[in-house]
Each structure stands twice: as structure tokens, then as C-alpha cells.
Amino acid sequence: MPGKTKYVYEFNEGSADMKYVLGGKGANLAEMTRIGLPVPPGFTITTGACNEYYQTGHFPDGLLDEVNEHLNTLQETMGKKLGDPDDPLLVSVRSGAPFSMPGMMDTVLNLGMNDDAVRGLMKQTGNERFAYDSYRRFVQMFGKVVLRIEGELFEEAINELKAKVGVKYDTDLSADDLKELVETFKGIVKAHAGMDFPTDPKQQLRLSIEAVFKSWGNKRAVDYRKLYKIPDDLGTAVSVQTMVFGNKGNTSATGVAFSRDAATGENIQYGDYLVNAQGEDVVAGIRVTQSLTNMKNEMPELAEQLFGILITLEKHYKDMCDTEFTIEQGKLWMLQTRIGKRTAAAALKIAADMVTEGLITKNEAVQRIDPEQLDQLLHPQFDPKAKVAVLTKGLNASPGAAVGKVVFDAETAEEMAEKGEKVILTRWETTPDDLHGMVAAQGILTSHGGKTSHAAVVARGMGKPCVCGADAMLVDAKNKVFSVDGTQVREGEIISIDGTTGRVVIGEVALVPPTPTKEFDLILGWADQIRRLGVRTNADTPEDAEKARRFGAEGIGLCRTEHMFLGDRLPIVQQMILAKSKEEEDDALQKLLRVQRDDFLGIFKAMDGLPVTIRLLDPPLHEFLPNPTDLKVEITRMEMSGAPAAEIAPKQELLDSVEKMAEMNPMLGLRGCRLGIMHPELYKMQVRAIMQAACQFKKEGGNPKVEIMIPLVAIVNELNTLRAESESVVAEVIAATGVDVDYKIGTMIEIPRAAITADEIATVADFFSFGTNDLTQMAFGFSRDDIEAKFLPRYLERKILPRNPFETIDEGVAKLVAMGCENGRKTNPDLKLGVCGEHGGDPDSVKKFHEIGLTYVSCSPYRVPLARLAAAQAVLGADGSTA
């Protein structure tokens, strides 16, 4: 019937590339059937049928007819019939989505059992106990999965029976006991489902298919999809397959087998099996499984056949396979195969080995590694073997684990770190004032703020573990204690945090060190040969620069200078800001010039020969001053306690200054290049420090490549003005030192208007670096500080936004980036185009930036390997081909 939708495929009609139609499981069963492996016959109902079910609320027209046709074919093929009292066909009904969602959806086994079939099964096997055990298992599973009856009711009934007959294990129950149990179970069904247990196998099948469809929408499955970013509209397929039994005695067995080691990647077939058991027993861990090595001794021929199949599968799929099998009375059946999950180290080793073995190309090897997984290899982790009692969970803001004493302020963190103690800085949330404490700490823990809060961003930049937004924590910094549900943790107590998962644990958890393997370098080397996008790093210190260089960074794309205004320099900075005379200001600027010159020198040395993009000061100056509310409260206290006016006056004066500088919306206020326009001496000092450092380094034989970046430009005249002022300082320094250093002057494109008028701005810029953090803020009108806690979670939940736009570049913002590139290149074809927002370390965003045609991305040191890999994958098609 041409034009009619086909809802059901025999296994021998499908193939592995039909996973969107047949689900992963169905497609692979079809594939195995197609290449002649022993698969119990069956058929698969498509994901399309499931989707129609969700759209209309009922089965698609014709679906049940089609199922019946295929059921008839199956009965003919097997020479058995459902519910046949002589030789009954039993089937399994399994879910199978296009992407693996292990254990999230429902499965029904032994379908077809009723009072007739159980007799047929007895006849066929001569095993009454087996027959009734299968029957009671089916009633139990059907009751629980399809009829949504509380599973405990069945468990209790089993326990009562065992108590009554005085046995300990299920396996000790006799055939008669089980017979009685079947009746008890039927009673439970009748009492709790409001219907008799359905004895008609076709009704059983219809209800089971619907139950599997429904399980696609259960909370567990929905949460899982959200977590793994699997679209909701894919639907699940349903595979109906002839049952085979691994529990028909000692020539029967069931197990799982991997074609290589999923933990290490070693080329060793391995797995576990149980004799005389059904699949669920292996997973449930009730009985101790045996390794496949043992099978070689116990069932040598079958083992040989299985190992052969694993080799066949791996050659066929060109990847490590994870299979399920059952042996029924000496015959091996393959019940499932899929591409096996693996650790990051295993992924790298398997890919590298398969290239050596000639199984895949280098491109395929590169394409196959999940960039996000690489992160595992770069940070210490909780020892997987450690038993941990999780106190609370926050957001996994910066990967890696850390152990240390709890401290509640940056000063204490620094003091204790100086004494050689490891500390975890624990705050309500962090501010730039806490930076020295963050530097001193092993890890950062906050009760507020999202994955792009200050703590998270800075921690990721430093490659330090961070758990943030752990909102069950009440942090009382004043009294140096935090509590979770009444459990108090005081300063000095040891905690462990795991930034990879968000876990917070009281006490010390053993950590395992990062283990980048030789395959890590090998495959990233291949990636470097493939990618066209450069990869730089965001680094503010020589230490970070060195680290990033070791990870393969090709320069610095963003060196923030605000960190050079903090710590012991803060008093000088405050002197500069609050200066009452030109002399006082100049004095502060001179002091800053000296220290910043040394900062830059260290960075140029670390990046010798590679470009270093230095951003002139960006944050509003009031960020360097005390908080006005705190000051007001302090003054009120002093007044109330009768402090002398002379003591209050300077505080009041400071408050006046601070209030004068306060802004309603600092994000949109006097910052970035606007500072440079209003305080020309500040930017000139920075340019002087940069160029003096560069000239000195060149004199010493180094090769500094200076890129001066002016932030927050919205108007061509801002850059024009500041470029001219910078160039005159550069000329002065070059004249004074007698050393000529190459330099570029460019700007960040982080204001929508800058992207829109990039053609104008490009006429006076040597490079653009897209600051996609701020660009996202302003394109959306979102303040990252505010919205992540306030409404972004709801937006994601209600699918108003598909993803957090601060993690993965938004399509609308990407259009602005593309517009900026296109406009900029129109008037300045030599323009270098980079990205230095956090998106530079996000694989999906990297792909987008590759497509837009940027020159490079820049990201925090620990994200550099990810970006290298993602940039290569952006070049490759899904199959590893170069586009």
C-alpha cells in the first residue's frame, strides 16, 4: 500500500542506520540479524508510532493490524503460538530510543503467559518450577510496569510466602509455592488495578506497547533527557522479540560481553555471566557473576562462538561493542549490541588503537572523542572506590575534586594557605575582592550563583574545583559556620568537594590524580592537523599561561588586567581613584606602572613567541571601593555609639565618594573603554607598562607579540580616540627604549552596536575579539549575575530557551557575531577575528565559531584541549570525513 506509513519492521527489514526509526536497540537487533548473527526473531514498532501516540493520545490507525500481521509471521517463523497450551510463544517487549537511556524506560518479559501457556511451557521443558516461575515473574512485571501497581506489594507477598514455607531464597520456592504465588499475584492485580489480570496475550501485548510508549514521558526519562540534552520529540521504538531463556538449567546462561575494556580501553574482550539465570539477575547483582574467562573453561565452544561474534561486531561497527547474550540449553542468542560507553582514557586508547589496527582513520578517531569527556583527564577526582556520604549537592561549576579546611573569608584562606594548609573557600558567593582567597584555596564552594557566577567563572579560569549554588547550605560567614539541614560545619573542619558532580562531603575523600595518557597527546596532535580554528587561552598570570601552553594554547586571547589591581595593590588603586590632586593620582599611577610592568613581563616570557592579547582595565572603578551599604551601617553604628565627629568625618567623606560613583546598573555604566575616555591616564599607564615590559623582554632576546585590546567599544570614535592616545604612548616607549616591538591594537566586540557597526570600527582595529559573555548579556538584556538564580532555571525547564546561553552560544547572539565578522571584514579584510568569552571552551559553540569563520577561540587553560578537539571535529563530518 504505497503512501501508507509503515509502523512495524521485521528485524530482517531494518539496519543499524535506522536508529531514529527503530531506536538504538531495534536498529542493532536488525543489523545483527542482517549480518547473520543468532538473534531471536522479532519485530520493532517505530518511534514514529510513539510520536503519533503522544500527538493524538491514542495508537495510530492501523498500528495494531500491522502488529498482528507481524505477530502472525513471527508465530509462523517460530512454529509457536501465543498462549498455546502445547507450545506457547513468549515474547519480550522492550523500549529503545534513538539514544541510549539505560534503565529509564520500561520492559516487559515473558509476555504471553497465562493459564494455558504455563501448561504448554511445562510440556516443552518438562520443568514445572521453571514454568510457574516464568508465570509469576510475568504477572509481577506486568502488574508493576503496565498496570502501575506498587512493586512492594509483590515483594511482600513473596516474603510472606517464604516465611510461611520457611525458606530464605526465592530459588528455594517450589513449583507449588510458585503456583500459589501466581494466584496471590493475580489477587493483587485485581485488588489494585481494578481489573482482572488479562489472560488474552494480544491484550497483554497491546497494554505493554502502550506502557512502553508512556514510559517515554515518565519523569525519570524526562529528567534524563534534560540532563543529556536529548530532544523530547524523538520518541521510543518498541521491540517485540521471541523470549529465550537463560534459566532452563545448567546448559543455559545469560550475560554481558564487551569487545574491549571500557575502563582502560585495553583490547581485551571481557564480560560477566550467570548460569541458569535471566538477564535481570545479572544486572540486579543478587548472585555473584562469573567472568567470561571462566566461560572458556565451562562452555568452551559457546565461549569461542561468543568471542568470535564480538570480533565480528567490532569489525562491523568499527567500535567497541557492549552486548547482551543468552544461552538457552546450549544455544547462544544475541539479545542486544550497542556502542559501549567508556571512560575518557579508554575512549582515547580505543580510538588510537583502532587507528593502528587499520580499523578507523585518524579523522574518525578524532571525531569519536567527546570533548567534554576530556575534562575528566585534567583534574583530580574523588577516588571512584571511595564510599562517600554526600552532605549536599550544588552545581558542578568547575571540574575536579578538592579537599581542605573550611574557611569563610579570603583573608583567612590566604593566611592558612601561607602556613601550608589546604583550604576550601566557602562563601555565600564570591566577588572580585575574594580573588586572593580563591588563589590560595584548593577549591571554592558557594551557596549562591549559577554556573557562570563569579566563583564559577574564575574557578574554571584557574582550573580550580568549584561547587556553586549549593542552596541547601546556610552560610554564616560572620560566625564562621555553615549548616545543611541542621548539620553544622565550622571553620577548620575538613570537607571534600567534587566540582565534576557538585558533591559536598564532610571529611576527607581520597583523590586520584589526573592521568593524561600518551593517546591524549596523540589524538590531540591529529586534531591540530585537522582544525583550521586557532586555540588560545584566557590567562592572567604567568602560571596560567605556562599551564595553557602545555595544554597546547597558541597564545593568549584574553589577559584580564583587573586582577593586577587587587590584593596588595588595592590600596594604591583606591588612592588613585580617590585622589584629591593630580600629584596624588600620578603617584598612584607610577606605583601601578611599576608593578604591572613586572606582571606583563612574566606573561610575555611564558608566551615567548606567541601572541598575547592584553585587555585594558574593564570593570567599573567602584568595584575597587568599599560597599556603600556597609559603610552607611558602620557610620550609623559610630553615630549611635557616640564616636567623635572627627572619626566619623573621614568615613562620611569616603561614603560620599563611593555614593557619587555608585551606579544603578554597573554592567551598563562607566566601565571598559569609557574609563579610558574619562581617565586617559589610566589606560596610558597600562599601555606604557605593557610596552615597557615588551621592549625589555625583546632586549633580553625574547620575542613578545603584543596585542593591546580595548574593551567595550560601541562607537568607532571610542576606539579611534583611544588608539591614537595609545599609539602616542607606544611611540614614546619605543623611542625611549630604542627597541622596536611589533604590536597590534584591537577591540572587543561585546556590545550589540559594535557588531552592527563593525564596518566602521574595523577601519581602526587590527583585530576583533568577540566578548560573547557580555554580548550575550546585552543581546538578551540579561544580567548574568541576576538571572541565573532568578529565572534561567525556569526558562530552561519550560523550554523557553533550549540551553543556557552563557554555556552554549545562542543562535541570535551567533547572528550578531556573524554580522560583526562580515561587517568587519568588509572594510578590513586582514582583520583577525577571535572569541574570548567562555563559549570559546564549549564544544558546540566552537563548532559554531568555526562555521562563522573566526580566526581563533580563546578559553581557560583547562578547556584548551577540548577546544582543540572540538575545532577539529567542526572540520569533520559526522562520519569523520572532511567537508
Add this chain to the structure above:
Amino acid sequence: MPGKTKYVYEFNEGSADMKYVLGGKGANLAEMTRIGLPVPPGFTITTGACNEYYQTGHFPDGLLDEVNEHLNTLQETMGKKLGDPDDPLLVSVRSGAPFSMPGMMDTVLNLGMNDDAVRGLMKQTGNERFAYDSYRRFVQMFGKVVLRIEGELFEEAINELKAKVGVKYDTDLSADDLKELVETFKGIVKAHAGMDFPTDPKQQLRLSIEAVFKSWGNKRAVDYRKLYKIPDDLGTAVSVQTMVFGNKGNTSATGVAFSRDAATGENIQYGDYLVNAQGEDVVAGIRVTQSLTNMKNEMPELAEQLFGILITLEKHYKDMCDTEFTIEQGKLWMLQTRIGKRTAAAALKIAADMVTEGLITKNEAVQRIDPEQLDQLLHPQFDPKAKVAVLTKGLNASPGAAVGKVVFDAETAEEMAEKGEKVILTRWETTPDDLHGMVAAQGILTSHGGKTSHAAVVARGMGKPCVCGADAMLVDAKNKVFSVDGTQVREGEIISIDGTTGRVVIGEVALVPPTPTKEFDLILGWADQIRRLGVRTNADTPEDAEKARRFGAEGIGLCRTEHMFLGDRLPIVQQMILAKSKEEEDDALQKLLRVQRDDFLGIFKAMDGLPVTIRLLDPPLHEFLPNPTDLKVEITRMEMSGAPAAEIAPKQELLDSVEKMAEMNPMLGLRGCRLGIMHPELYKMQVRAIMQAACQFKKEGGNPKVEIMIPLVAIVNELNTLRAESESVVAEVIAATGVDVDYKIGTMIEIPRAAITADEIATVADFFSFGTNDLTQMAFGFSRDDIEAKFLPRYLERKILPRNPFETIDEGVAKLVAMGCENGRKTNPDLKLGVCGEHGGDPDSVKKFHEIGLTYVSCSPYRVPLARLAAAQAVLGADGSTA
């Protein structure tokens, strides 16, 4: 010589349309020469020569040669020579820019005077006193204007001489006295200019031309250009013209004449003249001038000739002309003509009359009125005859004048207004909390904030006079006093403010009422026939709506609902926000529903039959709560003074709530449609109130046209979600009332991403209204609250921005608007497109919006006539033709 730049034009070579080359004065002298009026011969040096002078720092090559050639021609024409001891030629050297800059640049008269010429002049006139008076005037003027000698030195010398010879007036000085004075003046020149007085007329001329060029760049001229938005690169022309003398006895005279009355527009020629005087005497006001009516009696033939010339000029220029003339010994010379400046009322009357007279078309009449000038006609003003002693000046934030008692807080304003007293609300700056006080006040005065500060915007919206940013004022609201330079003004004292000029005056200044004339309606009626852009108003109350409708508004483009949450409703709003239970929240929402329904009903009535666009709540909810710093200080006070814990606890609880809601950047936080997503009941209540009011009004026989506007949309799904929720409420109300009301649901486009993704958003919007205030903020990354005081002035001064982008739409932002229109119409061709930012009332912006192709603009009631006119002018070419 082809290809050579021509720097000098004889008067008979030019015409009126060459004002960019010859300046206004030079072009009009040429035009008058061309049409045969009696103009003393001369020539004009081009603005191009001036611009080259500024670029290179010296005269263009060949300029002096060309000047000499034309000087020779002039000498031949006149039969006189510069410096001739028998019959000397004397010339004037005058500046003349393309746009009138009265008195801003320099002029030199009587050039050519020296010891020879003075004798020749004596010979020609037989008047020694006149000759030496001309000589001393020249030395004095040349010394002051060209040689930059302090003018007082000359004045002092005159006074000394008068004292010495014992006379009171200059005119009493004898020829010998003046002869002595010439020598004294020469001595002053030598002593202060470091050079002898130059006797060579060509050197005099060269220095004078250079002085006029230089005067283009003097501070006065630069400030004037900035004020009137005249570009700096136009340059000034220099006209060199034969001197004629009105001071050669009683058959000589000099004066000014207008072809119509510049104050009222009446078609009556008028002017003033002085017998036996030079032009500067008329302007200086030293002698009492006579009216031209008098001239008819005294010099009937000359008067007839002059009136005839005025008629000729008016017919020729088709506009009211403002002329200068001199009668030299019975011969009339025209020295200048230009289009006369006039009051708004006169402009309207002249234009309307000229249409009646068949002199110009209606289109030309419409094109000729300056929209900004209309404002004069709509607000009371200080009586121009009143003598005012200005205490201080602020920004002219909202036009019109007001008189009232000073009050320092909104509550007092309201209380006093209720007692029938007129008050001026005087604040450091205003916040939405002050709104009821602003409503109650006659005018608003602030010491902080720019022309788009809260006070300014709201006042303009209300059509109330406002002076803001008067930064010389120290406002001490606590002690209810403000001071300027030590002068204190306390609560209850009367002040007058003039929002048209920014003046603040102690005491009561007499006001004159607005006087829109019949020509006002006539010409705006013509404008309505021409324009294609609709004009709506921004109005939040029935009163404003009615006012705007009288001014010609075709509906409401923006009805803000936040004002409906203030005043006596604030406690209910706070109850809603802080509600601890659903019941408590519902109760507050019910109360708000009832009062808002009445608000909407009033507005629908006022706009019966016209569309009313109502914006759902936009500001962040914390704006309705107390300030956390104030609360913190209060709690500290209570703690310090030992208040019982039970009293402190509720304050602390409130503080906790407020702090939880506080945002770093409220502009980019939880506001607009984000509120609607997070608090669905709030928006549903508003939609219910709107629709209940509309249904009720329709039941009563009215014709409500409802447009529900959802603000701050950045993502199509925001609008999608809220549209669906709104529509279900609409359906409910329609079902419940049984009345069907037409409605539209649309959104504001005020977020860059919305403009960029307008194609998506338009699929679920019936209309877009561009919120260009916020769009400007986010496109630039400017917080209006912060930048206007902090750095915008510097940006304008340094020409980083050509204009305040919050006053006149910026080119980059306009691109976003155009992008939004184009993208939106792509997917929804029926989309209505409006603008409701303040730019809707700015003539230049209105022109831009017309070009972009919007459907309508919306502006505050008092700007509606301006917008109507500007929209018509946008259709017309500069000459009044329809494009």
C-alpha cells in the same frame, strides 16, 4: 584656468542658492545684486578658502592674488582706490557662515583708513569730524578684532579724553579731539599688539580676512554651533564690500526692516532706523531709534523705495525677510537680507497667510515650520516682560513654566496640593516612588539627572515643566532646604521654574498662557493630509489621553501600567509581592484587579474608537519595596538603641525578602515579560482587568480597541507562552461577559536579540512597538540612569557621539529597528509597526522612522503636534515637494 579652485566671487557672480559657498550673507548680497537691488559692490571669499585655512594653517595658494584681482575690479567699478588721499575706497570685511550665527564672528568696518585716506575722505565729504571719527573707529575696531587688543583700553582712552575736554557724549568730541584719539589709539596698538598700526590697506585687508577666518573657531562660535547643532566643518565666507555711510549728515541714515511682523506674523512691514548713524549704533541701542512709519513722513520717497524693495524681496524669497539698509546722502543701499527669525506663532501665521496669498504651497508651509518651535505654543511661559533674577540654571528638561511653593517630598506635595496649594517638587532626583508627588506638583526641580532622567521623562510625559540636573543646588531633603551658593530656600517658599530654558527663580514670576492660534490647527491639518506615519500618544491616565486626543493623537501607543501599582495601591502591591500564601497573594491580586479595571475603563472611554496599546507590568518588583540600605540602617539603629527583638524581627524579615529580590543590574534582570513567566497570575490579572473593562465599555455602547503589549521579549517562546496564557484569560472574560471585543496581542521590540530574531517573534505577534529607550540602552550597553551624568557630556564634547542617542535615534540603533521591521514583515506581512520610545517625539527621529517604514510613532501628549508636523516633513523634500 580650468581645474583651479575659485576662491572669490563678485557679488554679481553668485546667487542665493550658493550659501554653502558664499555664506548666507554673501549669497544674499549676490542674490540682491542679481535681481537689481541697490547693493554696494563687493566680492565674497568662499567658505572653502576658510576650510583650507583650517586644514593647512595658512591661506590657500593663490587666494591673495585672486583677492587682489577682485579688489582691482572693485576699485575700477567704484572709481576709487584704497588709501587714495583724494578719493579713497573704504570697505567692510564681514563674516558669513552658511547658517546664521548672529554676532558670533567678527566684522571690520571702514577698512582702508590711514593718514592718506583720512585726508581723501575729508576732501570728498568736507567733513573733518566725520573723517576722523571714521578713522578712530577703524583703528579701534581693527585693534580689537584683528589684533585682539582688550577693547576696554580703547574705551578708557575715550573716557579719559571726554573727561579731559569735559564732554559727556562721544558725539560731542570735536574733529581735533578725534584726531588726538586716533594717535592715542595707534599708541595703544603699538604698546599692546607689538607692532605699529598697519597703514597699508592691503595688509589691513589680509589681516582682517585672517581674523574673520579665525573667528569661526573662537569659543563663542563653537559653543553656538554646538547649541544649534551646526557642523564645525562648514567654515565661514568673508564678504568685502564697499562702505556706505549712514552718518554723513541728516540725509543719511541706517536701519533694519522686516517684511512682516516677526513676533505676531502680521503682514505689516516694520523696522527701525536712525538718521545720521552707522549700523552698529542701531544695534547698540545707544540712541533711541525711530520706526519706519516715521520714515514715511521724514523721507517719503526713500521709504517708498524701501517698502517696495521689501515687497520685491518677499516675493522673490517667498518668505519673510529681515534686512539692513543704509541711506547715504539720500541714496538707499541694501546691506543685507536674510530669512527672518520669528516666534512660533508668527511662523504659523506667516506660512498660512502666504498660502492664502498664493506665494507658497501648503506643502511648503508645512515644511517651513520648525517642529521644536511648536512646543512654545503648548506651555505657559515666563512673561517675556517680567524681569527675572535667575538663582541658578539647570537642564531644560520639560518645557513650560511653573510657580509654586518648594516641597521636598512627594507626600508633602500631595498634602499641600490637596489643600489647593501650588507646589514645586524639589528633589535630589526622583524615583517611581515620587510619582504621586509629581502628579500633585506644578513642576519638578532636581539637582541631579540628565534630560532623560526619571524626573525629565515622567514630567515630559505629563507635560509638566521640569528643570533637572541643576547641579549648583544642594538639596537637603531631611532638613527641607536647598541652597545655591549660600542662598537658602526652605519648604514653603515660592519659586518659579522655566522648563523651556532651565531657569530657576526665587519668588513668583508672572506667567503667560499658551496661545495656540487658528493657524496652528490649519497647518497641522495640512500636515495630517501629507504624512503617512500615524501619530499616537504615550498616556497612562484618562486625563493625558484626552489631552493628547485634543492634540491630534490617533490612539495610545503606550499605556504604562506601573503607575497603577503606586500611590495608595502600593501596600496592596507589597502584600502581593511578599505574600506567604497563595490566598494572601490571590487576595491582593483581586484587589488590584478591581482598581485596574476602573483605570482601563477610563482610558478606553477617553480613546473611544481609537486603538489603545496597554503594556503589561514592566519594572522589577523590588522597585515597589523599600530600599534595603535604608532598612539596614534602620535595623542597625534599632539594635543600637536596644529596641526589643520582637520589633526588629519583622524589619529583618522584610530586609531578607528585599535582599533576596535585589539585583546587581535591575535593567537586565527580572522585569518585563520575565515577570509574566515567573508570576503568571500577575499578567493574567492585568489581562483580565483590561478585557473586563473593554467588555463593559462595549456593553455601554463604546468602541474599545484593545492592544495588549507584552514587554521585553527577547525570545519567541516568551511571547508564545504569554500569548497563550493571555488568550485563555481573554476567552474566559468574553465567555463570562457575553461581549466580544476585538483585541490584538503584540510585543515591544526593545532587546537587541528581539530585533535580530524578529522573524521568529513576528509569527506570534499582531504588532511590534519598538521601545527605543531600552533598545538604545542595550544596543549601546548604556544605562541611562548612570551615563547621562557620568560620561555622556564628555562624549558629546569630544564628538565621540554626534548627539545624545536618547534624544535623537542613533544610526546603529536605527539599523536594529530597520532589521526588526524587515525581519518581522518577512514572516508576518500584516504586522503593525510602531515606536513608543521617547524618540517618537523627536523630529529627526520621526523622519528616520518614516524612512524605515513604520506604521506609527507614539509620544507624550505635548509632543503629538510636533510628531504630526515632523511626519509630514519627512514625506516632503527640503523644498516642500513630495518625494
